[in-house]
Amino acid sequence: MITGILTFLIIFAVIGSILYGQRLIKTEKSDAVFGNPERAKGGVHWVIVGSSFLLLSWLYYSWDIAKAFYPKSANELCQVAKVNESLLSLKYLFPIEERQHKSTALIKRENINIQNKITIIQNSTNLKDQDKELFVKLLKKTKRTIPLLTDEKLLETETKIKIKDLTNRITWLTEDFQKISYPPIKSIEEENKRIEDLKKQLGWGATGMEVPPLPESKRGLKFHTAAEELNKISDEFFALRNHNPQYLKLLEEIRKEIKEYKDALDDSQELEMTLIKEIKKLGQRIEYESVFPPNSLDEMERSIREFEVVQKNEQGNLIYIDMLLFPAGTIVASGPTCAEDGPGRWLPKPSDTFRIFGDLLKPSVGFKMIPMIWYEMMGVNRIVGFILPDWIADIMPGKYPVHSTDGTVKPNFKSKVLDVVTGEFEAFKIPVPTGHIWDSFLRVFLGLTLGIIFGVPLGLFMGLNRFAKGFFDPLVELYRPVPPLAWAPLVITVFGIDNLGKVFLLFMVSFSIMIISARAGASGTQLSKIHAAHSLGASRWQILREVIFPNSLPEILTGVRVAVGMCWGTLVAAEFLAGTSGIGFVENVARKYMQYEVIWITIFVMGMLGLLFDVTIRKIIDKTIPWRGKG
Amino acid sequence: MRKIISFILGTIVALNLSVSVANAAANEVRVAFFLEWATPNQEAKVKKTFDKALGVPVKWTNFATGGEMTEAMLSGDIDISYSQGLTPFVNAVNAKAPIKLVDIAVIYGMGGTTCVAAKGIDKGNAASKLDGQKVAVPLGTMADYVFKETMRVVGADISKMKVVDMNPEDGSAAFVNGDVAMACLFGGKSIKAAKEKGASLLTVKEAQDAGIAGIDITSVTNKFLKENPGMVRTFVEVTHEANARYNAGKSDMNVIAKDAAMDLAGTKKQMGGFEFPNAATMKSKYLNDGGILMTYLSVMGNMFATSENPALKDYSAVVDTSYLP
Numbered sequence: 001m002i003t004g005i006l007t008f009l010i011i012f013a014v015i016g017s018i019l020y021g022q023r024l025i026k027t028e029k030s031d032a033v034f035g036n037p038e039r040a041k042g043g044v045h046w047v048i049v050g051s052s053f054l055l056l057s058w059l060y061y062s063w064d065i066a067k068a069f070y071p072k073s074a075n076e077l078c079q080v081a082k083v084n085e086s087l088l089s090l091k092y093l094f095p096i097e098e099r100q101h102k103s104t105a106l107i108k109r110e111n112i113n114i115q116n117k118i119t120i121i122q123n124s125t126n127l128k129d130q131d132k133e134l135f136v137k138l139l140k141k142t143k144r145t146i147p148l149l150t151d152e153k154l155l156e157t158e159t160k161i162k163i164k165d166l167t168n169r170i171t172w173l174t175e176d177f178q179k180i181s182y183p184p185i186k187s188i189e190e191e192n193k194r195i196e197d198l199k200k201q202l203g204w205g206a207t208g209m210e211v212p213p214l215p216e217s218k219r220g221l222k223f224h225t226a227a228e229e230l231n232k233i234s235d236e237f238f239a240l241r242n243h244n245p246q247y248l249k250l251l252e253e254i255r256k257e258i259k260e261y262k263d264a265l266d267d268s269q270e271l272e273m274t275l276i277k278e279i280k281k282l283g284q285r286i287e288y289e290s291v292f293p294p295n296s297l298d299e300m301e302r303s304i305r306e307f308e309v310v311q312k313n314e315q316g317n318l319i320y321i322d323m324l325l326f327p328a329g330t331i332v333a334s335g336p337t338c339a340e341d342g343p344g345r346w347l348p349k350p351s352d353t354f355r356i357f358g359d360l361l362k363p364s365v366g367f368k369m370i371p372m373i374w375y376e377m378m379g380v381n382r383i384v385g386f387i388l389p390d391w392i393a394d395i396m397p398g399k400y401p402v403h404s405t406d407g408t409v410k411p412n413f414k415s416k417v418l419d420v421v422t423g424e425f426e427a428f429k430i431p432v433p434t435g436h437i438w439d440s441f442l443r444v445f446l447g448l449t450l451g452i453i454f455g456v457p458l459g460l461f462m463g464l465n466r467f468a469k470g471f472f473d474p475l476v477e478l479y480r481p482v483p484p485l486a487w488a489p490l491v492i493t494v495f496g497i498d499n500l501g502k503v504f505l506l507f508m509v510s511f512s513i514m515i516i517s518a519r520a521g522a523s524g525t526q527l528s529k530i531h532a533a534h535s536l537g538a539s540r541w542q543i544l545r546e547v548i549f550p551n552s553l554p555e556i557l558t559g560v561r562v563a564v565g566m567c568w569g570t571l572v573a574a575e576f577l578a579g580t581s582g583i584g585f586v587e588n589v590a591r592k593y594m595q596y597e598v599i600w601i602t603i604f605v606m607g608m609l610g611l612l613f614d615v616t617i618r619k620i621i622d623k624t625i626p627w628r629g630k631g
Numbered sequence: 632m633r634k635i636i637s638f639i640l641g642t643i644v645a646l647n648l649s650v651s652v653a654n655a656a657a658n659e660v661r662v663a664f665f666l667e668w669a670t671p672n673q674e675a676k677v678k679k680t681f682d683k684a685l686g687v688p689v690k691w692t693n694f695a696t697g698g699e700m701t702e703a704m705l706s707g708d709i710d711i712s713y714s715q716g717l718t719p720f721v722n723a724v725n726a727k728a729p730i731k732l733v734d735i736a737v738i739y740g741m742g743g744t745t746c747v748a749a750k751g752i753d754k755g756n757a758a759s760k761l762d763g764q765k766v767a768v769p770l771g772t773m774a775d776y777v778f779k780e781t782m783r784v785v786g787a788d789i790s791k792m793k794v795v796d797m798n799p800e801d802g803s804a805a806f807v808n809g810d811v812a813m814a815c816l817f818g819g820k821s822i823k824a825a826k827e828k829g830a831s832l833l834t835v836k837e838a839q840d841a842g843i844a845g846i847d848i849t850s851v852t853n854k855f856l857k858e859n860p861g862m863v864r865t866f867v868e869v870t871h872e873a874n875a876r877y878n879a880g881k882s883d884m885n886v887i888a889k890d891a892a893m894d895l896a897g898t899k900k901q902m903g904g905f906e907f908p909n910a911a912t913m914k915s916k917y918l919n920d921g922g923i924l925m926t927y928l929s930v931m932g933n934m935f936a937t938s939e940n941p942a943l944k945d946y947s948a949v950v951d952t953s954y955l956p
Contacts, residue, residue, distance in 0.1 A: 088857040113686050210727060238860065267881075274678075277872075281684040281865070288861040335853050339727035341705065356939070369790060489801070497765075497795055497810045578805065579796035580765070589796055592698045592719075592771030594726035595939050 003068035003351055007059055010052045017045035017052075055350075063340070064349040066325035067204055072220075073321045074204050074211040077331045078338035079220040080318065082227035083311055085335040087304065089234050093290065094301045096308070103291045107146055110286060114143050117282070126271055134261065135275060141254050142283045148247040149286070152293040156244050163240070163292075163300060166233050170303040173229055174310050183225035205352055211331055211338035222314065227336070242292050254283055341596055348597040353604070356597045366435065367586050367598070372605075373435040380430060385423020393418035437605060440575070440582040443499060444567045444613075447506025451563060455511045456556055459518025460548065472515075480512040484570040488577055497578035502571065509570050510563040517559025521552020554628045557621045564613045568606055583609075659688045660862060663700040663712040666693045667818040668847075669891040669898045670714060670737060671877035671907060672870045677886050684869045685862055695798060696772055698722065700850075704730055710855040711866060714847040716773035716817075717924075721931045723850075724949045725940040731856060733954045734849040734867045735913050735924065738906040740835040744773050744817040744845045746781045747806060747825040748832045752813065757785040757832060764812035765793045767802030773845050774799065776931060778815040780843045781832055819893050819901045835904060846917075846924060856951070868956045874907035910955040918952045925950070 024045075059065050066073055093102045100108075121127065121135045148154060176182045185191050194214075201212045215224040243251075258280050265273055312319065322330050329344020359365055363374040398414045411419075419425055461468040462476075488505060495501035525548050533547045575584025583602045590598035621628070664676075675681055681689045692709065694700045697719030703709040705728055714736040723730055737743075752760045761782075768778045782789050795802075795811060803821035806814035807828050816822050833841070849870070851863055876882050888898035908917065917924040925946065932942035943949070 085853070085857065088854070089860070092858045109686055274680075278680075278683045281869075282686075285684075285686055285861065285865065288864060334727075335729045337727040337729045337853075339729065341726060341728065359938075368794070492801070493804055493808060496808065497767075497797070497805050577797070577801055578767075580793060585796060589770050591702075592696070593722055593935070593937055593940065594698075594701070594728070595937060597939065 001068070003059065003064050007056070007065055007068060010056050010059075014049050014052045014056075017048045020045045021049075058347055058350055060325075061327055061345075062347040062349040063326055063345055064351055066321065067349065067351070070321050070325065071204060072217055073318065073325070074331055074338075074340075075216045076220045076223070076318055077322055077326070078211050078213060078336070079215050079223035079227070080311075080315060081332040081334065081338070082336040083223050083230065084332055086227045086230035086234060087307075089238060090230075090300075090304055093297070094304065096301075096305065101294075103150075103289065103294075106286075106289050106291065107150070110146070110282065111143070113282065114139050117278070121275065127275075131272060134257075135279060138254060138257060138276075138279050139282070141250065142279065142286070145247055145250050145254075145283065145286060146291070148244065148250060149242050149291040150293050152296060154244045154246055155242065155293055155296055159240065159242055159244075160296070162236075163296065166237050167300045167303050169229070169233055170300070170307055173226060173233075174303065174307045177222065177226055177307070177310055177314060182222055205349060210340045213336070213338045219314070219316070219318075223311070226311070238290060240290070241287075242290070243287075251283065251287065255280075341594060348600045353597050353600050357601045357604075360598070360601065363435075368589060370581050371435040372586075373433065373437040375431040376434045377429040378432045379423075380427040381423040381425050383423075384427070385421065388421040390418070390421050392421045436581050436583055436586050437609070439499075440571060440584065440606075441609060443502050443506060443582065444564070444571055444609075446499075446503045447567055447571075448510045448560070448563055450503070450507045451510025451514050452560065454507075455514025456518045459515040459520075459556075460522045460544070460552065462515065463519040463522025463552075464544075464548070469519075476512055476515055479508070480516070484509045484566070485573045488570075488574055492574070492577050497580065501578075502574045502582075505570055505574050506567045509566045513559050513563040513566060514556070517555045517562075518552055521555030522548055524555065525551040550625070553625045554621075557617060557625065561614060561617050564617070565610065568610050572606065659690050660685055660859075660866070661690045661692065661708065661710045662866075663692055663694050663703060663709045663715070665714055665818075666892045667820055668714060668737075668743075669819070669887050669893060669902050670873075670905070671882050671887065671902075672713070672873040673887045673890040674876075674883050675869055675873045677890050680873070681866065681869055684865050687862075696769065698771055701728055701730070704728070704850070704852050707852075707854075710852055710859075711863070712850045713870070715850050717846045717848060717927060717931055718773045718776045718935060719771060720848055720850055721928060722771055722935055722940070724946070725932060725936055725942060727940075729853040730850045730949070731853060732848045732950045733851050733856070733863060733952075734870065735846060735908060735917055736849050736870070737845075737847040738908060738917075739845045739847070740839055740904050743822075743901060743904055744777050744815075745822060745831045745833070745838075746774075746778055746813055746815040747822065747829045748813040749806070749809075749829045752829075752832070754785050754832060754837070757782075758787040761787050761812060762791050763793070765795055765810065767795045767797040767805050767811040767814040769798050769802065769815070769817075770794070770796045771935070772817065773847075774815040774817050776934065777838075777843060777845070779934065780841070781815075781838070784837075784841045784843070785832065819891075819897045823897065844923075846927060848924075860954070864954045864956075867954045871910060871956050875909065877902075878907060878909075913955060914952060918950060918955075920947075 021043075059068075063074070091097060095101055098105075118136055118139050121132055121139075124132070127135075198214055198216065201214050201216070204211055215221040258276055262273070262276055265276075315322075322332070326344070328346055331338060331340060331344070333344045334340070360367055360372050363371040366372055366374075393414060396414045396417050398412060400418070401409055401412050401415050403409045458468070458472065462472055463469070484505060487508060491505045491508075492501045495504050529547050529551065530543060533543050538546065571582070572584035572587065575582040576588045579585030579588055583606055587599050587602040590596075590602070660681075662681075664670075664673075672681075676689075676691060692703070694703070697712070697715040700709060700712040700715050701719055701723040704712060704723075712730075720730075720732060746766075748757065748761075766778070768775055779789065795805070797805060797814075799816040799818045799821040802811070802814040803816055803825045805811050806825045809828075813829075813832070814825050816825055833843070838844070849867065856863055873882070884895060884898060884902075887902075888895045891898060893901070916922055919925070928946040928950075929942070932946060936942040
């Protein structure tokens with residue numbers, strides 16, 4: 001319902017915004033020429049169109065629009081899938097969706113296989129001549145079994161009758177299928193039970209239920225019942241073998257010869273053993289397949305084609321719903337399991353995603369016992385203990401207390417300092433954020449900040465100083481092009497699986513980007529400005545601070561934006577490797593349990609956080625370098 | 632404007648048409664398998680017995696976890712997964728993946744999948760010593776199941792530990808580095824490396840007594856089953872022949888070791904802990920109504936059920952024993 005309204009709203013928003021945009025162009029009086037950045041200013045209506053298209057694609061490719069407008073369609077298509085699946089084996093025999101009869105393809109292949117085997121045996125140097133002769137003879141005999149299967153005259157009456165019978169059943173089903181009264185009600189008890197079961201069934205998209213499997217509509221029931229009948233027919237057909245007495249006799253003969261030969265072999269004759277087994281398998285392959293004379297199944301093929309036409313007709317508007325509202329794939333592809341996961345549905349539905357996201361956000365639920373984002377009360381002492389280094393206590397005068405003879409320990413000044421720097425004291429508590437999202441956010445933030453703190457000065461230095469450029473250039477340029485992921489396993493083993501390793505990895509990513517951008521900024525400063533500053537009597541420090549740094553700021557801030565993106569990409573990979581918490585961990589675990597909605601949530605959250613970072617930086621850019629593009 | 636609209640419409644139409652193309656009559660069989668997991672049919676794999684028996688080339692692709700096998704089967708790139716763990720299989724069928732179990736590949740004690748704990752932690756004190764510690768577990772795999780069961784046996788509380796999700800290779804490295812107090816692993820090399828710094832929490836015997844056993848299975852996509860039942864039958868048959876050869880002591884262990892990317896001694900040791908039952912045993916003991924595997928399926932199904940993918944009521948629908956020789 002909500003999805004339906006939303007879809008219309010989005011479409012209206014798109015049309016409205018486009019019309020508004022058209023009008024704006026006509027009425028707008030701007031002297032901006034092409035190439036002037038002013039022309040790219042504003043344009044909220046295009047943002048609406050862009051995001052609406054994004055949302056619309058999500059709704060469309062996740063089949064949520066189908067669910068909103070045709071809530072029963074998935075269930076019905078699932079019944080169609082049952083029919084398709086029941087016919088799959090039979091259809092595969094005939095050139096309905098293939099180019100050749102399956103038997104044709106098989107015979108062609110096996111003739112080649114037999115010929116190849118004969119050549120191999122004849123050219124073998126390790127075989128005795130008499131063995132060669134026997135093998136070739138057996139292979140030729142095996143080859144002779146094929147015409148016995150494909151000879152119309154040899155087809156037994158019994159088999160013929162059975163094929164005829166099965167064909168008739170398909171034809172009858174085709175006729176019945178078109179009737180309104182199909183399927184007939186078998187008994188009142190069964191019908192009541194069916195209705196009872198149906199009541200218990202949850203709808204499309206309910207928790208733990210993708211598409212409800214039991215038929216909900218009359219049309220669905222029709223397909224469901226037909227599928228059951230077709231499954232029986234299919235099973236009976238594949239139980240049928242075209243093994244006429246002549247064939248069986250020859251097969252028996254071959255088998256006997258093979259067995260005799262095999263029994264005579266001793267353990268050392270490995271090659272002979274292998275070959276004879278392969279020959280046996282070749283015969284078996286033909287035996288297992290449903291090979292019939294070329295025209296004996298024509299009627300059956302026709303009846304299946306007829307049924308196909310009728311069942312397509314009976315689908316009615318379902319075909320169009322399937323074509324238009326289930327883009328890229330369809331539930332039908334997953335067969336009777338009625339699963340949506342698979343190559344067909346590209347994205348989980350927004351409605352499911354937000355429902356599950358809502359669940360995950362509850363601090364008591366979370367993911368793997370850790371909330372997505374919440375707060376916990378943390379004593380100030382722990383923060384103090386984290387910030388103050390422990391060695392402060394070590395450099396204090398005196399010694400740490402030793403226990404006395406009466407078995408007590410008396411604290412002294414040094415031990416009290418130690419208590420403070422390690423955070424072993426009572427203090428009031430403050431709420432601090434915690435959870436997967438916060439952990440990931442913090443890692444990216446720390447990596448980025450460290451990268452900026454170390455990278456920017458070094459980059460500026462490299463842009464201004466010959467020694468720095470020469471000394472650091474090989475180092476930076478060697479490690480920069482290596483994808484951060486390549487470092488991950490090494491970094492994780494050296495720095496451990498905790499935050500340290502991950503933050504270091506992110507630091508490496510942002511560090512190189514910041515160096516490059518700061519260096520480019522520094523070396524890109526206009527010489528005239530530096531000259532002007534010099535002639536006004538500025539010191540080196542002043543020139544660096546007042547001329548070079550502001551001039552490189554646009555480059556640096558663009559570098560930060562690039563680094564944010566790279567950091568997110570790397571973080572997820574790092575959290576894949578050793579996951580304790582974080583968005584990447586959630587995604588990786590969800591993948592193992594096939595929770596595609598959760599995976600989509602993590603992608604969504606990462607996108608949102610990336611956007612948040614980016615918007616913040618853009619704000620900073622606007623505030624700190626308003627002169628950008630106007631110099 | 633018109634250009635934009637026609638471009639967008641064109642794109643949508645093109646994407647809708649890109650429905651997966653029907654595959655022609657199977658001209659190759661694509662099989663997923665594990666490295667470091669020695670099985671007798673690897674001899675048949677190397678010697679191309681499968682290719683010869685099936686009459687078409689067999690393409691083997693190695694995977695790191697059973698979950699990845701399922702993903703590849705869902706996308707249609709793999710037809711048969713050999714030796715997929717029961718846990719990933721259960722996760723897949725809970726999520727309604729269209730795959731079926733057709734054969735038992737390996738039954739193994741705790742030799743192949745085990746939790747290795749640091750020195751000083753043993754069965755008796757694990758409950759207290761693991762409290763608040765970090766443990767490496769490849770979640771959603773057989774090692775995850777073994778982890779849960781082992782903790783139940785030693786009476787340790789999982790919720791008090793910090794579970795780190797790591798693949799066996801990484802988990803083993805982290806354990807050797809001392810980053811985690813315990814690592815639950817599978818794979819010969821990983822376990823061997825970890826055991827240099829610790830010991831299995833439960834011996835093979837203890838695990839057996841506690842009813843912990845690993846079962847790896849062969850799963851096939853429904854589509855492949857429907858289209859090429861003969862090939863599935865032959866695949867299972869060749870595997871069983873290789874198993875029979877191994878059980879008779881006739882397998883070429885060097886070939887298997889090389890293909891499994893392990894050394895000979897390691898392979899022999901690993902396979903010593905494996906059991907490859909024949910079809911009759913499977914039918915009478917494991918896959919029959921109330922058989923061992925069927926019980927495992929429902930136990931594990933409930934163990935790994937999530938609110939999105941709850942356990943099935945009846946797991947016999949995803950088991951098909953008709954392909955056993």
